[in-house]
Amino acid sequence: MNMEFNVRGMDFTRAGEASAKIKKALQLVGMEVSTIRKAVIVAYEAELNIVIHARQGILTLFVHPDRVEIIAEDEGPGIPDIALAMQEGYSTAPPHVREMGFGAGMGLPNIKRCSDHLDIDSRVNSGTRLKATIFNNINGE
Amino acid sequence: MQKYFHSVKLDKENCKGCTNCIKRCPTEAIRVREGQAQIIEERCIDCGECIRICPNRAKLAITDSMDRLADYKYTVVLPAPSLYAQFGPRVMPGQILGALLETGFDDYFEVAVGAEAVSQSLRQFLRGSYPRPLISSACPAVVRLMQVRFPGLLEHIVPIDTPMEISARMARESVMRQHGIKDEEIGVFFITPCPAKVTAVKQPYGDRSHVDGVISMTAIYGELLGRLDSQPAGERAVLSPPRGVGWGKAGGENHSIKGRSLLAVDGIHNVINVLEEIERGGLRDIDYVEAQSCTGGCIGGPLAPQNPFVSRVRMENLVKRLKAARPPLPDFPTDPEYYRLKKPILPLQGLKLSSDLDQAISMLGKVEKISADLPGLDCGSCGSPNCRALAEDIVRGYAETSYCVFKLREKLQVLAREIVDLSHLQPPAMRRDSSNGGGGEDGQK
Numbered sequence: 001m002n003m004e005f006n007v008r009g010m011d012f013t014r015a016g017e018a019s020a021k022i023k024k025a026l027q028l029v030g031m032e033v034s035t036i037r038k039a040v041i042v043a044y045e046a047e048l049n050i051v052i053h054a055r056q057g058i059l060t061l062f063v064h065p066d067r068v069e070i071i072a073e074d075e076g077p078g079i080p081d082i083a084l085a086m087q088e089g090y091s092t093a094p095p096h097v098r099e100m101g102f103g104a105g106m107g108l109p110n111i112k113r114c115s116d117h118l119d120i121d122s123r124v125n126s127g128t129r130l131k132a133t134i135f136n137n138i139n140g141e
Numbered sequence: 142m143q144k145y146f147h148s149v150k151l152d153k154e155n156c157k158g159c160t161n162c163i164k165r166c167p168t169e170a171i172r173v174r175e176g177q178a179q180i181i182e183e184r185c186i187d188c189g190e191c192i193r194i195c196p197n198r199a200k201l202a203i204t205d206s207m208d209r210l211a212d213y214k215y216t217v218v219l220p221a222p223s224l225y226a227q228f229g230p231r232v233m234p235g236q237i238l239g240a241l242l243e244t245g246f247d248d249y250f251e252v253a254v255g256a257e258a259v260s261q262s263l264r265q266f267l268r269g270s271y272p273r274p275l276i277s278s279a280c281p282a283v284v285r286l287m288q289v290r291f292p293g294l295l296e297h298i299v300p301i302d303t304p305m306e307i308s309a310r311m312a313r314e315s316v317m318r319q320h321g322i323k324d325e326e327i328g329v330f331f332i333t334p335c336p337a338k339v340t341a342v343k344q345p346y347g348d349r350s351h352v353d354g355v356i357s358m359t360a361i362y363g364e365l366l367g368r369l370d371s372q373p374a375g376e377r378a379v380l381s382p383p384r385g386v387g388w389g390k391a392g393g394e395n396h397s398i399k400g401r402s403l404l405a406v407d408g409i410h411n412v413i414n415v416l417e418e419i420e421r422g423g424l425r426d427i428d429y430v431e432a433q434s435c436t437g438g439c440i441g442g443p444l445a446p447q448n449p450f451v452s453r454v455r456m457e458n459l460v461k462r463l464k465a466a467r468p469p470l471p472d473f474p475t476d477p478e479y480y481r482l483k484k485p486i487l488p489l490q491g492l493k494l495s496s497d498l499d500q501a502i503s504m505l506g507k508v509e510k511i512s513a514d515l516p517g518l519d520c521g522s523c524g525s526p527n528c529r530a531l532a533e534d535i536v537r538g539y540a541e542t543s544y545c546v547f548k549l550r551e552k553l554q555v556l557a558r559e560i561v562d563l564s565h566l567q568p569p570a571m572r573r574d575s576s577n578g579g580g581g582e583d584g585q586k
Contacts, residue, residue: 001509
C-alpha cells in the first residue's frame with residue numbers, strides 16, 4: 001500500500017498538508033501510537049525540506065504491517081555535504097525563510113532521531129532522495 | 142447497550158437529516174442515515190459544536206434535573222466561574238450565590254476557589270521537568286479530542302486534575318469535617334456551561350468523579366434571574382479570587398500561571414491546528430498550552446445563555462472589582478499528590494479500519510482508490526461529512542458508492558444511454574414496419 005503527494009517549493013501555506021494526510025492514513029490503519037508520532041515528524045520535516053530547498057518533489061508513503069517507509073524525492077540543489085547537513089543547527093535556508101521561523105537546521109537531525117533507518121542520496125544541482133524507515137513495534141518501543 | 146456515556150444526544154423529532162452538523166463535527170462523528178443524524182459513539186467528544194450549528198435544535202445536552210437533589214441528605218452547588226458573567230453589570234457574585242441556595246441547595250463551593258488551588262499546583266508542577274509543551278487538562282472536550290485524534294500527545298497533558306474535580310473534593314471534605322455527614326450522603330452538583338463536563342463526570346478520567354450531578358446553566362438561568370429580580374437581598378460571602386474567576390474565559394488559566402512561555406488557544410478547530418503543530422514536533426519553546434474547545438473559553442459554552450462577547454466584558458469588570466476587594470485566600474491542601482490525576486489518560490480507538498493490521502492496510506488501499514474516484518466536492522448529500530469519509534464508510538461497509546448523488550447520476554446516464562440504444566434495436570419480425578420503409582428489404586430476397 002502506498003500513497004503519493006506532490007510538494008511544491010516555497011509553498012509555505014500548504015506545507016504540512018501531506019504529513020497531515022499521512023498521519024490520518026496511519027491512524028486509519030491502526031499503526032502503533034509511537035510509530036505514528038515518529039512518522040509524522042519524519043514526513044513533516046521531509047515535506048518542509050522540499051518546500052524550503054527544492055523546486056518540487058514527491059513524498060511517498062509505504063505502509064507495511066511491520067514498518068512505515070517515507071521517501072522524499074526532489075528536484076533541487078542537492079546536499080553537497082550530507083554529514084554536515086546532519087549536524088544540529090546547520091542550515092542553508094535563506095534568511096527570509098529563517099525569518100518565518102523555518103530552517104533552524106533541525107530538519108535532518110529530527111528525521112534521523114525519529115527513523116530506524118535513513119538513506120540519503122543526493123546529487124548537487126540535481127536533487128535529493130531520502131528514504132526513512134520506521135519500525136512498527138507492536139508492544140511499545 | 143451503550144458503551145460510552147455521551148451528554149450530546151439527538152432529538153429525533155426535530156432532526157430533518159440536513160448536513161450542517163456532519164460537516165462541523167471535529168471528529169467526523171456524525172452520519173445522516175434514513176433522514177436522521179446518527180452519532181458514532183466511539184468518536185463523539187461532546188464538544189457541542191453540533192448543538193451550536195443545528196438550525197432545528199435537534200441536538201441536545203443531557204444534564205441532571207434538580208429532582209436529583211432529593212437523593213442526598215446534604216447538597217452543595219459548584220458554580221463554574223462562567224456563571225458569574227451571565228448577568229447584568231449590577232448583579233454581584235454574592236447575590237448569585239444567594240439565589241443558587243434559594244433554588245434548593247444547602248451549601249455552595251465556588252469553582253473559582255478550586256481553580257486558584259489548581260493554579261498554584263500548576264505553577265509548582267511547571268518548575269519540574271516534563272515533556273514540552275504541557276497541555277492543560279481542564280477542558281474535557283479537548284482531552285477527549287486528544288484521546289480520539291491525538292493519542293500520541295496524551296503524555297503532554299498535565300497530570301493535574303480539573304478545577305471542577307478539585308473543588309468538588311474540597312467541598313466534600315469540608316462538609317464531612319464541619320457537619321459530620323457521610324461521603325455518600327453528600328450530593329455535589331456542578332453548574333455547567335457545556336455538555337463535555339457532564340460526560341467528564343459520568344465517565345471520569347480517573348476512578349471516580351467527586352461530582353454527583355451536573356446541572357445545565359441554561360436550565361437554571363431563568364430561575365436565578367427570577368430570584369435576583371424579586372429580592373436582591375440574601376447576599377452570600379464570596380471567596381472567589383480574581384484569577385480563579387478569570388479561568389472562565391480564554392486566556393484566564395494562563396494568566397493565573399504567569400511568568401512563563403504560555404500559549405492560549407480557543408475554539409475546537411483552532412485547538413486542532415495547534416495540536417497538529419505539536420504533533421509535528423513544534424512548539425518546544427512553549428511551556429504550557431491552555432486549550433479550550435469553545436471560542437472565548439467556558440463563557441462561550443453551548444449551555445451558557447449569555448452572548449460570550451458580552452460575558453467577557455462582564456467577567457473582566459468583575460475580575461477588576463475582585464482584585465480591588467482582595468478577598469483572603471483560603472488554605473489549600475499542600476500535598477502535591479492531592480491535585481494529581483489518579484490514572485493515566487488512555488487513547489480511545491475510534492478511527493481504525495480493522496483490528497487486523499494486514500486487513501486494515503488493504504482497506505486503506507481501497508479507501509484511496511474509491512476516494513480518487515469520488516467527485517471531491519464534499520457536499521455531504523451522501524450523509525458522510527466529505528468524499529473521503531464516504532470512501533472510508535464504503536470500505537467499512539456502512540455506505541455504498543450509489544449514496545453519492547453524482548456517482549448515481551453518472552450511473553443513471555449510462556443506464557439511460559443503454560435504454561435508448563436498446564430501444565433502437567428491433568426484433569426481426571418488426572423490421573418491415575420501420576419508418577424509412579427499407580428495414581425489411583434484406584430479409585425479402
